[in-house]
Amino acid sequence: MISSMFKKLFYASAALFILMGPAQAEKIGYVNAVKLVETAPQGKASLKKLESEFSAREKNLLVLRDKALALEQETIKNNLVLSDAEKAENNRQLAELQRQLQREQRELNEDFNLRRNEELAQLQKIVTAAVIEVAQADGYDIVFQQAVWFKPEMDITQKVLDHLSKKFKN
Numbered sequence: 001m002i003s004s005m006f007k008k009l010f011y012a013s014a015a016l017f018i019l020m021g022p023a024q025a026e027k028i029g030y031v032n033a034v035k036l037v038e039t040a041p042q043g044k045a046s047l048k049k050l051e052s053e054f055s056a057r058e059k060n061l062l063v064l065r066d067k068a069l070a071l072e073q074e075t076i077k078n079n080l081v082l083s084d085a086e087k088a089e090n091n092r093q094l095a096e097l098q099r100q101l102q103r104e105q106r107e108l109n110e111d112f113n114l115r116r117n118e119e120l121a122q123l124q125k126i127v128t129a130a131v132i133e134v135a136q137a138d139g140y141d142i143v144f145q146q147a148v149w150f151k152p153e154m155d156i157t158q159k160v161l162d163h164l165s166k167k168f169k170n
Contacts, residue, residue: 029135029143029156036127036160037120041168046119053115057108064104068097130164131156 037043075082075090082090134156135143143156 027138027140028154029138029140030147030150030154031131031143031145031160032155032157033127033145035157036131036164037123039161040123040127040130040164042126042164043123045168046123050112050115050119054108054112057104057111061101061104061108064097064101068094068101071097127160127164130160130167134160134163 071090071094075087075094079087131143131145134140138156138159140156144150
């Protein structure tokens with residue numbers, strides 16, 4: 001869905017550029033949006049925020065996994081001395097622990113993905129605003145995020161990263 005939206009925006013921008021003619025667009029820029037999102041200090045801060053937000057749940061999962069492994073190893077180790085009832089009870093407990101572990105892992109993944117998408121959407125807004133601010137400040141007529149080819153001097157990615165770094169420090 002997002003990919004098709006970018007394609008439509010790209011084609012519309014290209015059509016507008018063709019209709020305007022080369023005399024109208026004097027200053028053209030390009031940004032590597034993926035690099036901006038991946039290397040912006042705001043993105044790194046978001047990642048740390050997510051890691052701290054979910055670290056306790058991840059630790060709980062590790063404890064639960066270790067508990068299941070210990071029970072499994074105990075059952076294997078004591079297989080010859082355990083009665084059939086004890087073996088059945090251990091197997092039941094192990095199955096329950098494994099179900100709980102899978103359920104909590106699935107819930108953690110879903111919650112993490114939801115929060116990551118929220119943080120990514122916020123970061124994309126920040127990056128887009130920074131691109132616009134740099135483009136306006138430097139007098140660009142148009143800035144593309146996707147291009148098959150561009151001259152290296154058209155790339156303003158580093159300028160935008162510098163702008164994002166300055167805003168992050170403030």
